[in-house]
Amino acid sequence: MSPTAPVTLDDVRAAAARIKEAAHRTPVLRSRTLDAIAGAEVYLKCENFQRIGAFKFRGAYHAISRLSPEQRAKGIAAYSSGNHAQAVALAARELGGTAVILMPEDTPESKRDAVAGYGAEIVTYDRYTGDRTAIGEALAADRGLALVPPYEHPHVIAGQGTAALELIDEAGELDALLVPVGGGGLIAGSATVAKGLRGGGLGVLGVEPAAGDDTKRSLEAGRRVPIPVPRTIADGQAADIPGELTFSINQRLVDGIELVTDEQIREAMRFAFERLKIVLEPSGATALAAVLGGAAPRTARRVGVLLSGGNIGARRFAEICG
Structure with missing residues (x-):
């Protein structure tokens, strides 16, 4: 850069x-x-x-493609209301990694189903009371995952x-x-x-x-x-x-x-x-x-x-x- x-x-x-x-x-x-x-x-x-x-697929795929093979193998974490979640799930799968996605409890069902369909694990939170950035960063740190944020990168x-x-x-x-x-x-x-x-x-x-x-x-x-x-x-x-x-x-x-x-x-x-x-x-x-x-x-x-x-x-x- x-x-x-x-x-x-x-x-x-x-x-x-x-x-x-x-x-x-x-x-x-x-x-x-x-x-x-x-x-x-x-x-x-x-x-x-x-x-x-x-x-969202554009940014997620680009960011994950820039990670090392070792990082991708350890897994990817993301937080998203839906589209970034799907993008990370699919990009991780295509680039040889796995994904864990933090999503709001009230995410539309179609988006949640799509994320699960791409093979990602879903963890939920309350968007009106929880700090998704803090929760997502803690999740990534606890599991040793590479965090791909929806826009702050x-x-x-x-x-x-x-x-x-x-x-x-x-x-x-x-x-x-x-x-x-x-x-x-x-x-x-x-x-x-x-x-x-x-x-x-x-x-x-x-x-x-x-x-x-x-x-x-x-x-x-x-x-x-x-x-x-x-x-x-x-x-x-x-x-x-x-x-x-x-x-x-x-x-x-x-x-x-x-x-x-x-x-x-x-x-x-x-x-x-x-x-x-x-x-x-x-x-x-x-x-x-x-x-x-x-x-x-x-x-x-x-x-x-x-x-x-x-x-x-x-x-x-x-x-x-x-």
Whole structure:
């Protein structure tokens, strides 16, 4: 890594080369209806078609691939609300390791089943009373496992940034890029790419659920601001404070944060299903919700949007969108 920045454009390019044979190059979709609503050309990067159904596979595979064979053989630990859990479980299995995953008790059943299906051991905790970072670090230390956090690691961030790298490579020059924000790893990697390629010519906007605006508050305050654990349908973005590493990157590179309500997220999921014929989980639909709500800058003619994941069961989808 660069001595002046924890993650650089070259780091993301190196990650792209490393994961090329393992990760999917996901499609970029267009919609004339969406263009008309947004008043711009909109390019949708569909990470719901990524392996395990979300962008998280990129960072997890990259980070685990950088461990020594001895470390992988001892096993991998992670904590996650679902998508990072699946990503670590699958990546560990493919790279010759085993995984132990700390997950909230209320994780959607479809995500828990997927993690177990990839052969990982699941340990649960109460997300509203427990400190997952402390519990996860203790679990890894007690068992002698290598901990791969969901966003607080430069190799994870570099891996996540490969989605934006692919989007810009395919779509060409963009004026704005909208990215979902949870712990901040995806937008940190995406902003590293955007600013590394176009500097101030490409604005980077994060999107958070209105109930979970920890990054927006933190950027406005100039420091990490904790909030109560948010209650939102966007469970993958239910962070109570930005990551220290991710915030240090996003504070330098992100141009602003937009907020969307749970109802706007529902409408975006319905739009994706009915008009685009794709399934998005709530967290995967927040950036689209922002575009549908008019959040793209008025001066932007070409807008990139990261659809971060589609891991949702049919029953849960019907409950939210029915």
